[in-house]
Amino acid sequence: MLGVRTAAAMKLLPVVSLCLLTCSETTSADGNVVVEEGRDVMLPCFLSTKKNIEGELFDWKKDGQKEVFLYDAGVHYNNGRSGQDExxxxxxxxxxxxxxxxxxxxxxxxxxxxxxxNYTCAFPRLQSQTFLIELVVGAAPKPSVTTLYQTKDWSLLQCEVQGASPKPTVQWMDSAGHVLPAEEPQVSQRGGHFYITLNATVTKSDRFRCVATQQEIDHTVYAETYVHINGESSIFSYSDDFNSLCVIHFLF
Incomplete structure (x- = not known):
């Protein structure tokens, strides 16, 4: 179930979903692992028979081609064996x-x-037993909200999400949770990370929230700003994972 989580909370839960796999020597199994970028992650591969594999061969590959880790009766990529992908x-x-x-x-x-x-853990000498694991590495930065321009009648708000992955859905909402009309988002991608800018014009005093949702990793994070229209305008900006605020007064 999709819930609101802060980036700080995500750091306390580096593995959102971890399925520890066990199976017999004649079957295969699937699993899904989600982790925050920069964290360490375990990819599980267990034999339910608990067979001693010190003298066996097992081979981990990514997307069917890249050599991740190969062990063959004590010889592996960390003690001299060549062939591991850079x-x-x-x-x-x-x-x-x-x-x-x-x-x-x-x-x-x-x-x-x-x-x-997609990662596979294969035991070629054990009836071609193979485990399949899907790994999703997520980057979930908090949005940044800014007031670009303001008059007595309206305010132009900007939300920026820098370096998220997978690609998030970004929306402006009012305090009642209604999605606001907004300009077409500006989206760019570099190195698998997405950079999104979304502008919206508001015409009422309210607390407005920019929400970034990544359904693939079940993560939602937001930043808020309070806008007062007419007369003196005070803008209160607050991010859900920062204990800081900024108040700017505009006089008309």
Whole structure:
């Protein structure tokens, strides 16, 4: 269920959804893992039989091609084996002490948006058993709200979301939760991150909220501004994950 979460709260919950997988040696399983960019994440791969795999072969790939981590009877990418994709060099480790329990899970450190994708954990010598994990690395910065221009009758508000991933839906709302008419959003993309600017003109005194929603990672964050129309105008800006405010007085 989609709820309002602050960026600060997200830092306390780096893994929003984690499905620990177990299966027999003749089946495959699917799972989904969501993590905040910059955090470490575990991709699970367990044998329900708890078979000792210290002398076995297991191979992690991303999107069917990129070599993430390969272990073959004690030889792997972190102790001299070549072939690992540059994207993952120095960032992936396994659970050496738990191999005897059938644990082939890995940890990817300092995750990046580019790490998002489909990962497979395969045991070629165990009846081609394969685990499939979808990893979503999310970046969820708070919006920034600004008053671009104001008269006694109206105010032009601007909301900016810088570097979000996946692409968020950005909306202006009033205090009653009604979505406000707005200009066409300006959207650009760099390195898998989205940069969005949304302007709206308001004609009443109220508290207005810019809301950024990322349904794929079940995350919503917002920033607010209070606008008073007519006479003296005080603008009160507040972000839900900052304990700071700014009051600017305009006299007409």
């Amino acid at each position: 994207q993952f060099k120095g960032r992936v480790s396994h659970f050496q002490d738990e191999l005897k329990l059938g644990n082939a899970s890995i940890i990817i450190r300092n995750t990046k948006v580019a790490d998002s994708g």
